[in-house]
Amino acid sequence: xxxxxxxxxxxxxxxxxxxxxxxxxxxxxxxxxxxxxxxxxxxxxxxxxxxxxxxxxxxxxxxxxxxxxxxxxxxxxxxxxxxxxxxxxxxxxxxxxxxxxxxxxxxxxxxxxxxxxxxxxxxxxxxxx
Numbered sequence: 337x338x339x340x341x342x343x344x345x346x347x348x349x350x351x352x353x354x355x356x357x358x359x360x361x362x363x364x365x366x367x368x369x370x371x372x373x374x375x376x377x378x379x380x381x382x383x384x385x386x387x388x389x390x391x392x393x394x395x396x397x398x399x400x401x402x403x404x405x406x407x408x409x410x411x412x413x414x415x416x417x418x419x420x421x422x423x424x425x426x427x428x429x430x431x432x433x434x435x436x437x438x439x440x441x442x443x444x445x446x447x448x449x450x451x452x453x454x455x456x457x458x459x460x461x462x463x464x465x
Contacts, residue, residue, distance in 0.1 A: 361412065364390050368414060373452040376431065378419065378442040387424060387442065390414040395458055399450050401426045408463040415462035 367377045368391030376396050378387040386404065389397045394417035398406060403417040419427075424442065431444035 364412060365414070368392055374446045374449060375434075376427070376442075376444040376446075378424070378427075378444070380440050381418075384418075387419040389417045389419065392452065392455065393417075394462075395452070395455050396446065396450055397423075397427060398458075400430050406462055408459075415459055 364377070364379065371377075371392035373392060373396070376389060376393040378389050378393065378397070380386075381388050389403075390409065390412055391414040394406065394415045397403065397419065398417055401419065401423045403419045403423055405418045407416055407418075408414075409416045427442075427444055430448075431446055433442065434445050435441065435443035
């Protein structure tokens with residue numbers, strides 16, 4: 337994606353508040369705090385029409401697909417990855433779909449372990465973006 341397009345997406349995303357999107361901040365934080373390193377939780381953001389993955393979910397997804405943008409959410413204090421419909425289709429090939437609510441939420445479990453080595457370093461790189 338062009339740098340200009342990424343800048344527009346990032347500018348729009350940084351202006352969002354959690355009350356404006358169809359996501360529960362406490363649920364997201366709890367899901368990532370208890371993430372086993374095999375599970376990806378993806379939440380649909382109604383304002384921008386993209387799925388978001390946070391923390392370990394974002395780390396795992398980023399090893400399977402290249403999302404639109406990886407950043408660090410100061411509001412959630414977690415890395416965040418933004419994904420479109422084509423990314424979801426690609427994730428389905430390497431995962432087992434555990435739960436799906438249309439335009440709200442996906443929960444995927446990896447078919448084979450990717451490992452969590454490098455997660456702490458990855459967090460630091462997203463925080464610097």
